[in-house]
Amino acid sequence: MANLGEKIDPKSSGDRIAKGRPLERDDTVSDRQSKRHCIRDDDVVYQPKTKETRDAYEAMIGLIQQHLGGLPLNIKLLKPIPEEMNQVFDQLVSFGKLITDFGVAVEFEEDEEESDSDIAQDEELQETGGIQVDAGEGTSLNVQDIDAYWLQRETVIEREENLLKSLYEAARRLKDITVADTDFKSGWFKGQRQMLDLESLAFDQGGFLMANETCVLPPGFYRSRCEGYDELNVPWVSKKVDINEKLVKIGEMPAWAQPAFKGMRQLNSVQSKVYETALFKEDNILLCAPTDAGKTNVAMLTILQQIGFNKKGDGTYNHGNYKIVYVTPMKALVTEVVSNLSYRLKDYGVTVKELSGDQSLSGKEIEEAQIIVTTPEKWDIITRKSSDTQLVSLVIIDEIHLLHDNRGPVLESIVARTLRQIETTKENIRLVGLSATLPNYEDVALFLRVDLKKGLFKFDRSYRPVPLSQQYIGISVQEPLQKFQMMNDLCYKKVLAGAGKHQVLIFVHSRKETAKTAKLIVETAMANDTVSRFLKEDSASREVLQSQIELIKNGDLKKLLPYGFAIHHAGLTRGDREIVEALFGEGHVQVLVSTETLAWSVNLHAHTVIIKGTEVYNPEKGGWMELTPLDVMQMLGHAGRPQYDQYGEGIIITSYSKVQFYLSLMNEQLPIESQFILKLADQLNAEIALGTVQNAREACHWLGYTYLYYRMVRNPTLYGLAPDVLAKDVVLEGRRADLIHSAATILDKNNLVKYDRKSGCFQVTDLGRIASYNCVSHGTIVTYNELLKPTMGDIDLYHLLSLSEEFKYVTVGPDEKMELAKLLDRVTVPIKETLEEPSAKINVLLQAYISHLKLESLSLTSDMVFIGQNAGRLVRALYEIVLKRGWVQLAEKALKMIIGTLFLVLSTSISSDLI
Numbered sequence: 001m002a003n004l005g006e007k008i009d010p011k012s013s014g015d016r017i018a019k020g021r022p023l024e025r026d027d028t029v030s031d032r033q034s035k036r037h038c039i040r041d042d043d044v045v046y047q048p049k050t051k052e053t054r055d056a057y058e059a060m061i062g063l064i065q066q067h068l069g070g071l072p073l074n075i076k077l078l079k080p081i082p083e084e085m086n087q088v089f090d091q092l093v094s095f096g097k098l099i100t101d102f103g104v105a106v107e108f109e110e111d112e113e114e115s116d117s118d119i120a121q122d123e124e125l126q127e128t129g130g131i132q133v134d135a136g137e138g139t140s141l142n143v144q145d146i147d148a149y150w151l152q153r154e155t156v157i158e159r160e161e162n163l164l165k166s167l168y169e170a171a172r173r174l175k176d177i178t179v180a181d182t183d184f185k186s187g188w189f190k191g192q193r194q195m196l197d198l199e200s201l202a203f204d205q206g207g208f209l210m211a212n213e214t215c216v217l218p219p220g221f222y223r224s225r226c227e228g229y230d231e232l233n234v235p236w237v238s239k240k241v242d243i244n245e246k247l248v249k250i251g252e253m254p255a256w257a258q259p260a261f262k263g264m265r266q267l268n269s270v271q272s273k274v275y276e277t278a279l280f281k282e283d284n285i286l287l288c289a290p291t292d293a294g295k296t297n298v299a300m301l302t303i304l305q306q307i308g309f310n311k312k313g314d315g316t317y318n319h320g321n322y323k324i325v326y327v328t329p330m331k332a333l334v335t336e337v338v339s340n341l342s343y344r345l346k347d348y349g350v351t352v353k354e355l356s357g358d359q360s361l362s363g364k365e366i367e368e369a370q371i372i373v374t375t376p377e378k379w380d381i382i383t384r385k386s387s388d389t390q391l392v393s394l395v396i397i398d399e400i401h402l403l404h405d406n407r408g409p410v411l412e413s414i415v416a417r418t419l420r421q422i423e424t425t426k427e428n429i430r431l432v433g434l435s436a437t438l439p440n441y442e443d444v445a446l447f448l449r450v451d452l453k454k455g456l457f458k459f460d461r462s463y464r465p466v467p468l469s470q471q472y473i474g475i476s477v478q479e480p481l482q483k484f485q486m487m488n489d490l491c492y493k494k495v496l497a498g499a500g501k502h503q504v505l506i507f508v509h510s511r512k513e514t515a516k517t518a519k520l521i522v523e524t525a526m527a528n529d530t531v532s533r534f535l536k537e538d539s540a541s542r543e544v545l546q547s548q549i550e551l552i553k554n555g556d557l558k559k560l561l562p563y564g565f566a567i568h569h570a571g572l573t574r575g576d577r578e579i580v581e582a583l584f585g586e587g588h589v590q591v592l593v594s595t596e597t598l599a600w601s602v603n604l605h606a607h608t609v610i611i612k613g614t615e616v617y618n619p620e621k622g623g624w625m626e627l628t629p630l631d632v633m634q635m636l637g638h639a640g641r642p643q644y645d646q647y648g649e650g651i652i653i654t655s656y657s658k659v660q661f662y663l664s665l666m667n668e669q670l671p672i673e674s675q676f677i678l679k680l681a682d683q684l685n686a687e688i689a690l691g692t693v694q695n696a697r698e699a700c701h702w703l704g705y706t707y708l709y710y711r712m713v714r715n716p717t718l719y720g721l722a723p724d725v726l727a728k729d730v731v732l733e734g735r736r737a738d739l740i741h742s743a744a745t746i747l748d749k750n751n752l753v754k755y756d757r758k759s760g761c762f763q764v765t766d767l768g769r770i771a772s773y774n775c776v777s778h779g780t781i782v783t784y785n786e787l788l789k790p791t792m793g794d795i796d797l798y799h800l801l802s803l804s805e806e807f808k809y810v811t812v813g814p815d816e817k818m819e820l821a822k823l824l825d826r827v828t829v830p831i832k833e834t835l836e837e838p839s840a841k842i843n844v845l846l847q848a849y850i851s852h853l854k855l856e857s858l859s860l861t862s863d864m865v866f867i868g869q870n871a872g873r874l875v876r877a878l879y880e881i882v883l884k885r886g887w888v889q890l891a892e893k894a895l896k897m898i899i900g901t902l903f904l905v906l907s908t909s910i911s912s913d914l915i
């Protein structure tokens with residue numbers, strides 16, 4: 001980076017600092033000597049066991065003695081190495097490969113636990129792989145030592161003590177061992193590459209994959225069986241109190257950093273522990289901590305460090321030299337982060353810009369901003385078009401546990417791209433990951449190139465500011481109506497338990513459900529004569545609520561308020577929502593029934609949070625799906641009022657079969673897996689189009705940067721590999737090559753990329769570029785490419801659009817046909833197919849979206865918004881293909897469609913869009 005030399009150490013502001021390359025160190029002999037994972041002279045007891053290995057061993061010893069026998073110890077190889085030495089080396093390697101019975105005598109010096117952490121440290125530091133050889137201070141370089149070292153490095157048959165070791169090993173080795181160039185001379189990667197069925201390798205369950213077969217029950221757990229349901233309880237654990245803990249006072253921070261913490265007295269426990277590393281070191285960081293632990297402040301510290309680097313002698317800042325990217329998964333969070341950072345950093349003159357949803361930034365706006373707050377998808381699109389993000393010196397990824405979700409591949413791809421950029425430009429970009437508590441944090445840390453000793457900070461649930469008691473209600477009744485009834489009854493029971501004592505927040509999963517649930521509870525309470533328990537006759541809140549009713553627009557809300565009940569969703573007017581938020585915040589509303597919008601955009605807490613049902617309509621999958629883990633964690637994050645409650649209460653009412661999933665999720669037992677295979681072909685296409693991957697070798701290397709790689713090493717069988725695969729291929733060279741070969745073959749077959757199977761070279765085509773820049777799947781591009789004809793009219797174009805792969809899960813429900821039939825009469829471009837066809841539904845809904853038609857059904861509305869949001873990119877891709885073919889008339893028609901979708905993007909009032 002151009003400004004490297006000018007960067008200033010924030011601690012000793014004014015001093016010049018040298019910003020080094022990441023995770024590298026000189027690979028000197030003394031470095032190797034210092035490694036603890038060594039084989040001592042007296043430990044090496046290799047004995048050949050077969051005639052073949054004995055012959056190879058003796059030949060190798062002979063060769064070594066011939067060349068090194070009488071040389072002094074401290075020899076240094078001077079460059080250039082004579083040609084004949086290369087041959088000798090090759091011979092030694094060949095001999096080494098013949099010795100296959102080595103390893104049994106290798107013993108680790110330290111006990112398991114200690115050696116783990118040391119490997120961790122070594123992992124990022126060593127340039128060469130394998131167990132290190134201790135040549136012994138001042139003793140001659142032992143022949144046996146060389147054997148052992150080379151054998152470990154070249155033959156890589158290591159007896160792994162546990163999986164973690166293999167992971168570190170793989171991470172370390174990956175840095176050096178890539179597919180050898182020589183393999184490319186004789187055709188890419190010697191031997192036949194296997195064609196894998198990528199679709200069948202991807203996880204069907206997506207984000208609901210539960211790789212842990214069992215869930216270890218947390219301490220204090222108890223269960224009650226009731227008629228039709230089970231109740232599982234996890235009691236709250238007290239907050240961790242460490243009387244010796246030293247919290248960092250804001251006043252102790254460097255003076256220039258303090259304005260960003262205005263209004264705060266000190267950093268909390270989590271923040272104080274990360275403080276030194278975040279503000280003064282340059283290590284990458286992974287911070288895993290519970291909801292509300294204050295992770296944003298840690299992000300703030302790393303941001304301040306970058307600002308500090310650019311502090312000038314006169315106390316002003318040079319903001320032209322750096323950029324910070326803050327990636328957060330929901331649009332609502334993006335908006336919140338933008339306003340938070342803009343407010344807190346205003347004294348520094350920093351410009352913070354939002355880049356999410358429909359918003360785009362002009363080149364000038366990007367240029368002027370120092371901090372870009374964006375969603376993973378948006379940042380993916382930006383970096384697909386240009387790798388020119390050279391000024392970026394810090395990338396913060398919030399909620400990185402999203403890796404486990406269907407949207408995870410995008411995160412993997414942006415991190416891998418960043419790592420490739422670091423590698424090619426040799427300029428460091430600091431990576432900071434923030435996540436909820438999760439069991440396999442080491443994997444995520446390694447993926448982010450975090451030094452496990454220096455940059456990994458992990459805090460368990462006892463660090464939650466308000467402890468959480470958890471209750472999981474698993475309904476075993478199958479019959480839908482009965483189940484629905486039971487859910488309502490249970491909800492009433494739970495709400496009543498808190499009546500008059502504390503507030504309750506209930507999350508439901510559609511706007512209509514809010515009023516329906518609230519009314520049902522009130523009616524049941526009236527029938528049971530319990531309604532006065534929520535709001536006492538003489539309560540002051542009664543008057544306050546009464547005084548607000550006049551101002552309320554929504555009819556349901558007007559009726560509910562007198563009982564101390566309210567609803568909240570994005571369909572209410574802003575005024576209504578604000579009144580509800582204020583009344584609940586001040587403690588007047590006792591029970592608030594809300595959609596997930598509140599969870600993501602409003603900072604309200606209640607003692608008890610109930611998630612009533614965990615299924616939500618998912619248009620992408622065309623049906624009712626479980627809530628995403630991200631949503632569940634976010635909703636439960638509202639349980640417990642900081643500073644008021646000793647603990648909060650989270651209740652999840654769900655199906656019996658889902659209880660283990662949520663129990664695992666909330667108790668650090670759900671391993672975060674990779675969903676990358678699902679999107680491998682498209683992501684590979686994006687890299688090829690960008691030019692960062694030009695051949696299969698580079699692609700294999702790129703794949704080594706993904707989270708998929710670390711998870712495959714850690715849990716090979718889950719990813720379709722043999723359990724002992726690592727014994728033969730510690731860096732999964734073969735598997736990565738097969739994956740790349742398979743993805744490249746798909747892309748080649750569909751004409752997105754030209755893939756030369758012999759040389760392994762890739763060449764992007766126009767179609768590949770169009771697919772990448774518009775983030776359109778290869779399946780869709782193929783359909784367009786096949787079916788586009790120069791003579792097509794509007795009807796055909798809309799039909800073609802409806803065949804996009806992005807809409808493949810859209811189905812026609814029996815209850816939707818009536819409403820669709822009505823809509824059919826109102827759309828401007830006629831539709832040829834019958835309503836039995838999903839493409840007819842897609843077509844109708846797209847036109848309904850463009851014309852701003854209001855729909856009755858929830859599922860249809862969700863489908864319509866989903867289709868409308870995707871249409872922009874798809875039409876643009878379609879237009880570009882037509883343009884490339886030179887079909888002027890068709891291009892004009894497509895352009896009109898773009899204008900239509902653009903118009904709707906600019907003027908749309910429908911915004912259930914959270915991303």
Ligand SMILES: Nc1ncnc2c1ncn2[C@@H]1O[C@H](COP(=O)(O)OP(=O)(O)OP(=O)(O)O)[C@@H](O)[C@H]1O
Nearest residue numbers: 264265266267268290291292293294295296297637
């Ligand atoms: N040192 C502090 N002093 C006072 N308030 C703080 C401090 N640190 C954090 N907070 C407050 O705690 C709340 C939670 O912080 P934050 O949003 O950073 O949590 P989080 O760990 O990111 O949670 P989530 O997992 O929900 O994203 C915020 O309202 C924040 O202002």
Ligand SMILES: [Mg+2]
Nearest residue numbers: 295296398434
């Ligand atoms: Mg946060």
